[in-house]
Amino acid sequence: MNPAYSVILFTTASGAGYGLLSMLSLAGANHGRASTPAFAFSSLAIALALITIGLLSSTLHLGRPERAWRAFSQWRSSWLSREGVAAIITYPLALAFGACWSGIIDLPHLIAPLGYATALTCWITVFCTAKIYSTLKTIRAWHQPLTIPVYLFFSAATGSVWLMAIAYVFGRFAPAQSFLAMVALLVLIVLKFIYWRRLEKDPRTHTMAQATGLGEGVRQWEVPHTSTNFIMKEMGYVVARRNGQKLRILTLGLLDVAFVLIVLSPRWPWLSLPAVPIIMAAAWVERWLFFAQAEHVVGLFYGKENA
Amino acid sequence: MAQPQINTSPKNWDEIKTTTCYMCACRCGIKVHLKDGRVTYIDGNRDHPVNKGIICGKGAAGIKQHYSPARLSKPLIRVGERGSGEFREIEWEEALRTATLWLSETRNTNPAKLAFFTGRDQSQGLTGWWASQFGTPNYAAHGGFCSVNMAAAGLYTYGGSFWEFGEPDWKHTKYFLLFGVAEDHGSNPIKAGLGKLKARGTKIVSINPVKTGYSAIADEWIGIRPGTDGLFVSALIHELLHAQKIDGDYLARYTNSSWLVIENKGGPDDGLIARNAAGNPLVWDHHINRAVVANTSDATPKLMGRFVLDDGRKVVTSFTLIAERFTAEEYSPDGVAERCGVKAETIRRIASELAHTAFEDTVELDIPWTDYQGRRHEKTIGRPVAMHAMRGISAHANGFHTCRTIHILQIMLGTIDVPGGSRYKPPFPKSIPPNVKPAGRVGQVRPNTPLPGPPLGFITSPEDLLVDENGTPQRIDKAYSWDAPLSAHGMMHMVINNAAKDDPYNIDVLFMYMANMSWNSAMNVPDTIKALTSKRTDGEYVIPKIIYSDAYASEMVHYADLILPDTTYLERWDCISMLDRPISEADGPADSIRQPVVEPDRDVRAFQTVLLDLGARLGLPGMTNAEGKPRYPGGYPDYIVNHERAPGLGPLAGFRGKDGKAAGRGAVNPNQLQAYIDNGSYWFQELPDNMKYYRHVNWDYLDWATFFGFLPRPEPIIHHVYSETLQKFRLSARGHGKVQPPDQHKIRIATYFDPIPFWYAPFEGSMIDETEFPMHAITQRPMAMYHSWGSQNSWLRQILGRNWLYLNKNRAAKLGIAEGDWVDVISHHGRIKGQAKLLDGQNEDTVWTWNAIGKRAGAWGLSPDAPEAKKGFLLNHLISDLLPEREGGYRYSNSDPITGQAAWYDLRVRIEKSADQTAESAPQFKSFKKLKRAK
Amino acid sequence: MTSLPLNPSTKKLGLVIDLDTCVGCQACATSCKEWNAQGDSGPLTDTDPHGADPSGPWFNRIHGYEVKEQGRDDSRIVNFPRSCLHCEEPACVTVCPTGASYKRAEDGIVLINPDTCIGCKLCSWACPYGAREYDYMQGVMKKCTLCVDRIYNTNLEPEDQVPACVKACPTGARHFGDLGDENSDVSLLVKERGGYDLLPELGYKPTNKYLPPRARRETKQAHIEALPKSNGSPMEKLFLWADKLLNKGSGSVASGEDNSGKLEG
Ligand SMILES: Nc1nc2c(c(=O)[nH]1)N[C@H]1C(S)=C(S)[C@@H](COP(=O)(O)OP(=O)(O)OC[C@H]3O[C@@H](n4cnc5c(=O)[nH]c(N)nc54)[C@H](O)[C@@H]3O)O[C@H]1N2
């Protein structure tokens, strides 16, 4: 699939945003009002900024952004629609939570319920995003049980690293944060590793013979059109295997570096600062691969032996 | 949310006009939808005899042709060097005055110095007449480089032809052989026909080195080696003769098989038909055991045998000679198998299938008919074997004889114009050959004088040739000369290169219409471009003046001096006349018109109208009245309605007579065009059932055809399985008769003018080292592209914007060539580079590509980096227009020795992986400068 | 309404494409393009139409495949038109966030509402058959409409109320009808010829069916015996045959009665 930057930015930024927001709201839910309003404001602002940047860039991917509002209508059947709805619901909850958590509104007993609710909508939103991809039977690489956990843990990992960094800046760094990030990141690395291993191992499910119904030994000898078209641009994207492998190693490498920094962060808290760009870079490369290495079954009609 | 309400009955058009398509030569009836004066949609006309509602890939893309940015918009006169593409826009008056000036100078001195060649012309009725009115013999359309082999072989054998002069009886045939067809002139009818056969489960056998297209849906594919069909068909005949599976009655009654041929070795009459004093051919009567006049009802002619006439002359039936030829071992399945790459047992099986279908599986229609001898036949009986063949046969230097061999097979099986066989389309059958002789003989070309007849025709003896006493050709293309005596369609492919060599003479004006002669219709493009641009020592171009009418910015436009921009096919009047290539059905005659469905938005004029205007300005008799004023002031539509070739016979056969009720022959009807429009822009008359078959010998039909002017007399058209015409030329080469070939031509004429068809290796094969050039290179028509003019079409070029060179997989492996490699294709004449694709379904020794996809950068309104120019390529650069030297160092044209048909598919090549793998085809010609065109 | 119709009619309009007859002429492709360029789906604007990479939306594309057959060198060539199959359970519909992509309750035709489509392209990802092509110019998704603006169009002559591609097809390889009615011509054709679905395992339940290429008939048919091999001189045999012909036909050639047809060598 064509790795559209708007979509990559969307999933990585908003993923981190929702991760961070959920951490903050859970923190609030557990420890009550934020230590300082400044910390509350700026941390929430960063989370919402990440989310909003993501959502905006996703609309850039639309042919008719001005009609984006229509996308909320089909929550009954469409995960994309549900994602939109969840994303929108998150805003008021997050703001209400922020108001109480920071203390602008003095309703401490609401912090916990609002906190949990916000965290929940964050997870739901990320879950929906992952669902959009994992439900597509047409794309083997996405139609995988691990697609959803990977999305969720990427969100958690990136979010928790952001949390550490912000906390450090505000002198609120706590080893517990490192621990949280460590766990999230560790699980993520394992999941992603397994995910890739499984893709490598399980045999290509669909063949050109099935697609065309013409039996084994079928190949395309004449293209339907010598010029390109939407299908080829959108779904015909291929990365050389070798480059693909390199980038996977790069992803895991970056994640590992981030992990090491986090492991060391209790001793040298400032390390959580460089951890942010590193893990975001990892997310970016991983997401790019997620698209670029996904083969669509339509390729079978265009001459691919299997997909 | 509720399901949206949509309007399922939108009317996106204001009006629908019928006319005739011209996205190719098939001439289907179309319905053009218009909204706010713009063409919005084109579909097929269900009532139309040719396409009955269907439309092809090209036809449905007509809009993009009509609105193409490559359209010319105003007359142009060259200001830069030829080929530079530097022109100045001029007014029509200046253009016409210039042309008149150039042409009148020529006509005043020597009309033959005008070469008028009209390519894909569908108005040859007019253009040929114009040429003879002008007085030049140098006229022809594209037939010579197209398929004259098919036309000539058929018209000299059975009075009909493949091409679109006939068609298989799709409804009744039970076995169909298709030779060398990728697309055909009858693009839609043949597809519809194949569809019918498929629906009925009729067996289709496709003989073709390549298995794409029609071959892909055939029941059996014979991947023959190019140029060897003659062997394959001869072997089928061999088998049928060995088993005596032949329609003896058909041969005896309707062919010259039983005619007596004189055997007088070395004598002046050797091989001629024995005739009585009145000139009637003789047959040997079985009962009275004497020679009697042929084809009379009381004769019982012997098919086989040698006899002695009363006057002592030794004679033999022509069928005996034919049998002797084809029963010979050289034509046995085992004798030909290796050479044509078809297994002997396959040939035997097909022969038995043919025999079975023809003789055990006959069709009987309850249609009584009467033959020319007054014999009434209660039923119309048919042997349901049909065949069709086109350029795979014709585009070889042995195409004429190969095509005749196929006809002999058809005739031996008794399948011509019978139910289930191959049917004529009126005005065919015609006399064998049609009784028109080409004008332009010595003394017939005089200043300011029309020719005594049409420039094209059918000759029957050396006396008819257009040569002087030294045998020098009289035509610039050397048609009707010893180079190619039966070149019934001329030899357009030779004009430019001959003229540039002053061979046989130089010309003043080259006037062309609708032929991209500097590119895809030229053999040997590089030298053709040289010829167009070469100058004499005095700095004048060797071809001094070139006038060209095109509608689009083709390659050829860039090499002309004066350009007369034509309309598109949706902007003009046209008539698809029976005086030209007809659109008739086998069931009856038909013709049609084009009407302007939209007005031109540019300063362009219909070529035919311009031609009549020029004719009037030049004072050509037919085009001026007594006062010297234009006879057809209304232009082409005026001519279509009011011109009469003979009393009551005009360009259109339908709706004649004052009341518009007459058909075929009738007074001029001033409202004829409206009548056509009201009828869907065509006319069709279905024949009564008793005139639908056996028409060459069908009493009622022959009568009717004579009335319609198709035939001079209601006489039977006896098939010439033995061609006395060819024998006459052979005799002249043996030193007999008044007109004899110069020595240099003698061996060639004596060899190839064999009255009985035979097979010989195509010349490139025999004259070029087959080990150095082991492969055959051919082209195919892409179904969704029409020669050069499809590439400007923004829809069609998305489908086919570049071509590849297709190789057989196994052979490619041996050559170390992989899919996608760039390869050099090398012939004895040149070298090109293209990209390889591999295919299983093609003859191992053959490579092929789609025809005419490669474009010259800067032409056709395409950006210079268009794939057509950067990746596309032409085989034409490799095809020499001349053969290697022959006896006496003379280089004949690369054509069939009998008809002059261009031998495109004789090309032999060698394939090598290119040293330079950059993704660009070669050669790359200098890009044209952007031409002034329609916005 | 992106959810599939709750109570769809039994009517399932679709195409049946005969791969044994298709010659790959592209008539259906260009006819489709021109009809839809001027219809509700239009304009199907092409980018760079006369340049290096012309491209635009088409609803019907014709592939050329080569199929290796057991023990043969020459593969079979199959021309393969591909357009929307108007699936019964099309994810292209259910994934749509706006409801622009929908399946008609009355006849099962799958359509896109150009007024509500936001061009998110998700439906094209969900379609296994590459039937949806995005219109970059208009920013909306497009696809085969089964010529819904023709098949019910009372401004057209009745026999023209079929999809543009079906009317155009020169070989008659495209059939249009109700595959929900098992007695319709198309259903019978599918039964008779063993029509099949593309990628059934994905569970989209395509309505359109493909008729597989028939077995070839290029081996000896039992009822056709080989021609007798004439031993000795074929010419002698022909002389005998010719005389036999005359004696038999001695009446015939002269008399009115016609013998051709009965004649056997
Ligand atoms: N290698 C190879 N070469 C071949 C062949 C082959 O099989 N292989 N085939 C040969 C054969 S059979 C033929 S017939 C020729 C065909 O080749 P051409 O006779 O050159 O035919 P086209 O290239 O179709 O177009 C001729 C010209 O007609 C112009 N034209 C189109 N419409 C109009 C119109 O309405 N008015 C006017 N005035 N001009 C118009 C086009 O712009 C183009 O310049 O090619 C021959 N060349």
Ligand SMILES: Nc1nc2c(c(=O)[nH]1)N[C@H]1C(S)=C(S)[C@@H](COP(=O)(O)OP(=O)(O)OC[C@H]3O[C@@H](n4cnc5c(=O)[nH]c(N)nc54)[C@H](O)[C@@H]3O)O[C@H]1N2
């Ligand atoms: N779509 C489309 N239709 C056209 C045209 C076009 O350009 N495009 N051009 C029109 C014109 S001008 C013409 S002349 C007709 C020509 O129509 P066709 O006669 O179909 O002409 P070609 O495409 O040259 O097809 C020649 C076929 O013969 C095969 N062949 C080559 N050599 C041999 C051989 O030695 N033996 C046998 N058995 N087969 C051989 C080739 O593989 C090819 O399939 O088409 C007309 N119709």
Ligand code: SF4
């Ligand atoms: S075959 Fe196609 S292009 Fe040719 S005349 Fe018919 S519709 Fe037009």
Ligand code: SF4
């Ligand atoms: S129009 Fe018919 S024959 Fe031509 S490609 Fe389409 S389906 Fe095949």
Ligand code: SF4
């Ligand atoms: S073919 Fe594709 S677009 Fe058409 S209904 Fe099926 S899934 Fe949807």
Ligand code: SF4
């Ligand atoms: S592109 Fe349009 S039709 Fe397709 S899913 Fe998005 S909104 Fe729906």
Ligand code: SF4
């Ligand atoms: S049914 Fe209509 S829209 Fe669909 S492919 Fe055929 S012509 Fe195109």
Ligand SMILES: [Mo]
């Ligand atoms: Mo031609």
